[in-house]
Amino acid sequence: MGCLSERYLPELKKNIPEVDEYFGSNNIPQILKKIGGEFKHNLIGERQISTPNNFAYLKISEGCDNPCSFCAIPIMRGLHKSKPIEQVMNEVINLSKKNIKELIVIAQDTTYYGLDLYGKRELASLLKSLSVVDGIEWIRLMYAFPSKFPIEVLDVISDSEKICKYIDIPVQHASDNVLKSMRRGITRRALTELLHKIRNKIPEIALRTTLIVGYPNETEKDFEELINFVKEIEFDRLGIFTYSQEENTFAYELGDPIPQKIKEERQQIIMDLQREISFKRNISRIGKTKKVLIEKEDGQNLIGRTEWDAPEIDNEIIFTKNKNLKIGDFTKVKITDALEYDLFGESVV
Numbered sequence: 001m002g003c004l005s006e007r008y009l010p011e012l013k014k015n016i017p018e019v020d021e022y023f024g025s026n027n028i029p030q031i032l033k034k035i036g037g038e039f040k041h042n043l044i045g046e047r048q049i050s051t052p053n054n055f056a057y058l059k060i061s062e063g064c065d066n067p068c069s070f071c072a073i074p075i076m077r078g079l080h081k082s083k084p085i086e087q088v089m090n091e092v093i094n095l096s097k098k099n100i101k102e103l104i105v106i107a108q109d110t111t112y113y114g115l116d117l118y119g120k121r122e123l124a125s126l127l128k129s130l131s132v133v134d135g136i137e138w139i140r141l142m143y144a145f146p147s148k149f150p151i152e153v154l155d156v157i158s159d160s161e162k163i164c165k166y167i168d169i170p171v172q173h174a175s176d177n178v179l180k181s182m183r184r185g186i187t188r189r190a191l192t193e194l195l196h197k198i199r200n201k202i203p204e205i206a207l208r209t210t211l212i213v214g215y216p217n218e219t220e221k222d223f224e225e226l227i228n229f230v231k232e233i234e235f236d237r238l239g240i241f242t243y244s245q246e247e248n249t250f251a252y253e254l255g256d257p258i259p260q261k262i263k264e265e266r267q268q269i270i271m272d273l274q275r276e277i278s279f280k281r282n283i284s285r286i287g288k289t290k291k292v293l294i295e296k297e298d299g300q301n302l303i304g305r306t307e308w309d310a311p312e313i314d315n316e317i318i319f320t321k322n323k324n325l326k327i328g329d330f331t332k333v334k335i336t337d338a339l340e341y342d343l344f345g346e347s348v349v
């Protein structure tokens, strides 16, 4: 079940006939029927928590209406379908009863939320509603598509103590030549303006992004432009992928002319650059006292995250164990030292 079977059903059936049944990404009622169960609408919002340490992913919609040339997700997941706000709220109230303290708001494109269902982008009001749920202490916004970013979201993030000063905003590239071919609906200038606007409105914010190098029409000049953009913006967190050609996408017909070796060299150059930037930004946070969610123990230390860090992909903060604290608690930690991808601190409770 999932993307693979949604996309390659005939091929899978032919090549692996031993499998009893294949299901696409959204065939929940069908799989339940097959195993003798029944799809019950009144159970929508009930969940088994599969993530550790008091955080949960909150998927607010499925599918995507954007035309990014390199991406096969709309083929597999279909067009954007927002979950009704009542359904999302019901799910969050249930999560809070299960002691979930941090919500990680996800979708293929979170900024599109509501447009299909309510005729306008409703991410700002959704975030506002989430932030009044008792027990939820952190709300983290991921996968915010930059084109047509609903700017009112910034006021909500800035005004709410519960919404993390953190946005994951995948820009993918910065050269207009590549952005145009990628069909991202945005120029370098507009991207830069948006990112400056975010930092001006919320100076404390940690910005995370994702990039692709080795896109078919990426020239040396385009890559230079990307380097300059990364230097100029100084993202707090950055993930970078090498381009991979996907069948049935717009970019497929451009071929895959850039050798893997060049792609990996470009990836490494940006990673090396980002390591320096990350170190510089981490150092600038020494002396600050931040709320931390404790996630692990290691010998005499506890390990957690600040609001600037998402689980599994971002920094951790390491501080000395205190017998009053346990995994899953929030505490206050003063940042005393920093490395490229880790912070060190002292508990101040």
Ligand code: SF4
Pocket (backbone or CB within 6 Å): 064, 065, 066, 067, 068, 071, 072, 073, 074, 108, 109, 145
């Ligand atoms: S890259 Fe993201 S925004 Fe673009 S089509 Fe794919 S899922 Fe949608």
